[in-house]
Amino acid sequence: MPNVTFSSPLHKDKTVYAVAGSHTKSLLTLAKENHIPIDFSCQDGECGTCLIKVTNLTLKGPMGGPLTEREIKVLKDLGKITQAEIERMQVEDVVPTSWRLACQMVLRDEDIVVEYPSR
Ligand code: FES
Numbered sequence: 001m002p003n004v005t006f007s008s009p010l011h012k013d014k015t016v017y018a019v020a021g022s023h024t025k026s027l028l029t030l031a032k033e034n035h036i037p038i039d040f041s042c043q044d045g046e047c048g049t050c051l052i053k054v055t056n057l058t059l060k061g062p063m064g065g066p067l068t069e070r071e072i073k074v075l076k077d078l079g080k081i082t083q084a085e086i087e088r089m090q091v092e093d094v095v096p097t098s099w100r101l102a103c104q105m106v107l108r109d110e111d112i113v114v115e116y117p118s119r
Pocket of ligand 1: 045047048
């Protein structure tokens with residue numbers, strides 16, 4: 001299972017080893033379990049409060065897991081993804097952005113760095 005490094009300008013970086021079964025959890029759940037202070041509100045992919053930036057260290061690029069419909073809508077509303085990127089994602093089956101919602105993103109077996117704003 002992956003190493004997830006949480007990074008914020010206001011806190012020390014913390015690397016968490018995600019144990020087996022973590023692929024059924026959201027990144028926000030993993031963060032909460034490890035006392036990482038990622039901001040959140042609805043926990044349902046609607047408010048955009050849990051916006052994070054993800055770098056995949058395994059693939060050296062954006063995170064490989066697919067965006068959920070809710071992520072697509074919120075990221076579009078926030079100006080973090082364009083219609084052209086959405087269409088490219090549907091054709092090529094790749095995630096075209098590093099921006100994700102922590103409450104929607106599910107872990108895969110890939111090492112990632114998660115940048116989050118901080119309270
Ligand atoms: S907490 Fe509202 S979108 Fe994640």
